[in-house]
Amino acid sequence: MGKHFEGKVAVATGTASPRGLGRAICNRIAEEGCDLVMVDLNQEACDQAAKEVVEAYGVKAIGVACNVTKLSDCENVIAKAKASFNKLDFLINNAGVLKDTLLLRMTEEDWDFVLDVNLKGVFLMTKAASxxxxxxxxxxxxxxxxxxxxxxxxxxxxxxxxxxxxIALTKVCAREFSGRGVLVNAVCPGYVQTDMTGSLPNDVQEKLKEMVPLKRPATPRDIANSVRFFLSDDASYITGTYLRVDGGAAIGM
Ligand SMILES: NC(=O)c1ccc[n+]([C@@H]2O[C@H](COP(=O)([O-])OP(=O)(O)OC[C@H]3O[C@@H](n4cnc5c(N)ncnc54)[C@H](O)[C@@H]3O)[C@@H](O)[C@H]2O)c1
Structure with missing residues (x-):
């Protein structure tokens, strides 16, 4: 039997950090033969990430710099994907940022920055790729x-x-794209050990760990495994939903 994702092409965003979720997702699906378009803010970092994946897994991969808050950047990613592979099977919208502070102290800029990357970025990349x-x-x-x-x-x-x-956008896209057989789902990680959470104060990290019934943060690979599931043939009757991968942290939600 061949590798599960051989002949498939994925665009994944936020993939430059070697310790991040995006990279773990790329590694997980490259292991099974998926070719990749690896997106992040900095071209050199994208090139380096793509090079590492090619060397480790023998797939084809290119890196494309893109700020997901800009439609023209997202369109350029898809143009490059088309030029290199002439097709696209998977889109993984992973790029995201934090700017935590209590609402009373949160500035309009803090709000716009996070909403622009985390929500508008998913809309723009999905629109460009659709x-x-x-x-x-x-x-x-x-x-x-x-x-x-x-x-x-x-x-x-x-x-x-x-x-x-x-999550709402996931449901809308699942409905709109269902007629063409495109399945759209979300993964909800809890506390994952990456640079994003590594930058939080130590006492906050300890508190987070305490809140997890399994008493440990997720590894990026724990999350990547669930993304792999949604991309696989095993998930062919699942669309418009989300999976909590949080060690039980939000049981009941
Ligand atoms: N780490 C966690 O505990 C955790 C928990 C739940 C959800 N998540 C989500 O998982 C995703 C990955 O998080 P991570 O922990 O690997 O974070 P990370 O900060 O390590 O990686 C995020 C990547 O996104 C890139 N990025 C930021 N803004 C961008 C933009 N405008 N355009 C393109 N790329 C951009 C960054 O350069 C970085 O490489 C994020 O969406 C995050 O919200 C993380």
Whole structure:
């Protein structure tokens, strides 16, 4: 039997950090033969990420710099994907940012920054990719939301709202694209050990760990495994939903 994703092409955003979720997702699906368009803010970092994936897994990969808040950048990513692979099977909207502070102190700029990247960025990249993706025989979109979007977290008015918005957008896209067989789902990670959470104060990191019934943060690979599931044939009757991958942190939500 061949590798599960051989002959498939994925665009994934927010993939430059070697310790981030985006890279773990790329590694996980490249292991199974998926070719990749790896997107992040900085071209050199994207090139380096793509080079590492090519060397490790023997797939084809290109890096494309893109700020997901700009439609023209997103369109350029898809143009490059088309030029290199002439098709697109999977879109993984993973790029995201934090700017935590209590609502009373949160500035309009803090709000706009997070909503622009986390929600508008998903809209723009999906819009740019949709034409090519809708031609795929079994296209898939996986959006990285967060349990914060389900529970609402203090100091995360911007982040929780953006991630809740991603779930609504996931449902809309699932309905709009269903006629063309494109499945759209979201993954809601809880606390994952990456640079994003590594930058939080130590006492906050300890508190987060305590709130997880499994008493440990997720590894990026724990999350990547669930993305892999949504992209796989095993998920062919699943669309418009989300999966919590949070060690039980938001049980009941
Ligand atoms: N780490 C966690 O605990 C956790 C929990 C739940 C959800 N998430 C979500 O998972 C995703 C990945 O998070 P991570 O922890 O790997 O974060 P990270 O900060 O390590 O990686 C995010 C990547 O996105 C890129 N990025 C930021 N703004 C961008 C933009 N405008 N255009 C293109 N790329 C941009 C960054 O350069 C970075 O490489 C995010 O959407 C995050 O909200 C993370």
């Amino acid at each position: 034409k090519l993706l809708l031609k795929a025989p079994s296209g898939r979109i996986v959006n990285i939301s967060s349990v914060s979007g389900l529970t609402g977290q203090p100091a995360q008015a911007n982040y929780s709202s953006s991630k809740a918005g991603v």
